[in-house]
Amino acid sequence: MPLEFHLGSLLNGVMYAVLGVVVLIVVLTVSNSVLEKLTPYDLKKEILEKQNTAVAVLAGLAALGAAIIIAAALH
Numbered sequence: 001m002p003l004e005f006h007l008g009s010l011l012n013g014v015m016y017a018v019l020g021v022v023v024l025i026v027v028l029t030v031s032n033s034v035l036e037k038l039t040p041y042d043l044k045k046e047i048l049e050k051q052n053t054a055v056a057v058l059a060g061l062a063a064l065g066a067a068i069i070i071a072a073a074l075h
Contacts, residue, residue, distance in 0.1 A: 020074050027066045035062065 035058075036043060043059060046052040 016074055023070050031062055
């Protein structure tokens with residue numbers, strides 16, 4: 001039983017993947033600016049210079065939460 005190749009399905013999948021990445025980048029940019037305003041310190045300085053693991057976990061969980069919401073919305 002040969003598998004059929006559907007170009008439309010492939011393009012549809014690629015389109016949704018690209019759309020998801022673009023929306024994720026926009027949401028992460030906005031959420032990063034909101035986190036900067038809500039916290040009394042510079043997130044980039046805390047993560048990169050001071051090696052603050054808790055701030056890195058906070059930023060990572062915010063990104064993961066946004067990714068899950070976007071994936072559910074596009075599904």
